[in-house]
Amino acid sequence: MGNHAKNARHANAAVLAVGLALASVSGTVALxxxxxxxxxxxxxxxxxxxxxxxxxxxCEHWVMDDGFEGYMSPHTNRQGIPVCNRGNVCGVMNTDQYxxxxxxxxxxxxxxxxxxxxxxxxxxxYIIVGHTDSRxxxxxxxxxxxxxxNSVAAVAASVGAKIIDVRGYGERVPKVSNASAGGxxxxxxxxxxxxx
Amino acid sequence: MTFVKTIxxxxxxxxxxxxxxxGGLVNTDKTIDYGxxxxxxxxxTAGIWIDPNGCDHWIIDDGYEGYxxxxxxxxGKPVCSEAGPPNTAVGPYKTTxxxxxxx
Numbered sequence: 001m002g003n004h005a006k007n008a009r010h011a012n013a014a015v016l017a018v019g020l021a022l023a024s025v026s027g028t029v030a031l032x033x034x035x036x037x038x039x040x041x042x043x044x045x046x047x048x049x050x051x052x053x054x055x056x057x058x059c060e061h062w063v064m065d066d067g068f069e070g071y072m073s074p075h076t077n078r079q080g081i082p083v084c085n086r087g088n089v090c091g092v093m094n095t096d097q098y099x100x101x102x103x104x105x106x107x108x109x110x111x112x113x114x115x116x117x118x119x120x121x122x123x124x125x126y127i128i129v130g131h132t133d134s135r136x137x138x139x140x141x142x143x144x145x146x147x148x149x150n151s152v153a154a155v156a157a158s159v160g161a162k163i164i165d166v167r168g169y170g171e172r173v174p175k176v177s178n179a180s181a182g183g184x185x186x187x188x189x190x191x192x193x194x195x196x
Numbered sequence: 197m198t199f200v201k202t203i204x205x206x207x208x209x210x211x212x213x214x215x216x217x218x219g220g221l222v223n224t225d226k227t228i229d230y231g232x233x234x235x236x237x238x239x240x241t242a243g244i245w246i247d248p249n250g251c252d253h254w255i256i257d258d259g260y261e262g263y264x265x266x267x268x269x270x271x272g273k274p275v276c277s278e279a280g281p282p283n284t285a286v287g288p289y290k291t292t293x294x295x296x297x298x299x
Contacts (some may be wrong), residue, residue, distance in 0.1 A: 048226060049225075049227070050226065050227065051226075051227030051236070053237055053238050053240060053265075054238065055242060055254050055265075055267065056242065056254075057267070059268065061254070061265045063227075063237045063240075063265075064226040064227070064237075065226055065227070065237055065258075065261055066226055068260050068261070069261060070256075070258060070261025070262055070263045071263070072254075072256075072263040072264060072265040073265055074266050074268055076272060079272075080272040081270070081271065081272050082268045082269075082270065084270065087270055088269075088270065089270060125277045125278065127269055127275075129271070162278070164275070164276055164277050164278065165269075165273070165276070167271075167273075169271075173271070193269055193270065195275060
């Protein structure tokens with residue numbers, strides 16, 4: 001562990017201590033606070049078990065019909081990631097085949113592949129998302145993945161494809177473990193999400 | 197007279213319950229529309245409503261019930277696909293409804 005990490009841990013401990021102190025102070029104040037549903041009168045504990053509706057992207061939503069009222073909300077996991085039966089990621093580019101190491105300039109062959117892809121793809125719009133493996137710093141990888149995604153988006157736009165978002169997640173959303181060379185190669189990627 | 201009125205009001209309530217309320221069935225199973233053409237809620241067709249920020253939501257007009265739920269990409273971010281201008285709805289979102297609903 002480096003000094004920096006140690007300092008950060010000490011800082012966290014200090015923040016936690018302050019937080020606990022505040023919590024004990026607010027604990028006395030909390031007597032005056034109310035719960036969300038305290039004044040609502042009719043407290044019900046009615047069973048509301050939903051079923052699942054699958055949207056045209058293949059993702060699930062909770063849905064209930066209460067007679068006259070209908071309710072619906074996306075089914076996500078606790079991290080906020082939608083639960084989907086199939087993905088709408090329609091292309092995953094292994095960046096080794098499109099960029100030199102540490103570069104975000106497309107190779108001539110890579111550029112031609114992308115031109116062909118976006119000319120034949122029929123989707124109404126696209127989201128481009130860049131990723132790296134876990135080597136180099138987090139900050140460096142965030143920038144590199146974003147720059148690579150932008151390079152892909154520029155080619156797409158040049159042949160008339162509609163790009164609605166471009167993002168770089170660096171090394172933060174690996175597809176597989178970075179423990180092996182093969183795993184790292186799989187994580188070096190740019191994803192093309194097709195929006196119908 | 198009052199007795200007749202009471203009877204007819206009860207009759208209407210019973211009728212409404214029969215059409216949409218399911219005579220208490222809804223209380224136990226909220227996964228089915230017990231309306232004029234009973235169907236499981238998983239079989240509904242959606243359109244897209246574009247919110248004032250330009251982002252997509254799935255919209256379904258199922259007769260008496262309306263449903264709205266956010267369209268999310270695989271990372272959980274809103275999809276803002278310019279399917280139409282903000283504050284409009286596009287697509288076949290009224291195809292499941294069997295009740296005339298001019299709104």
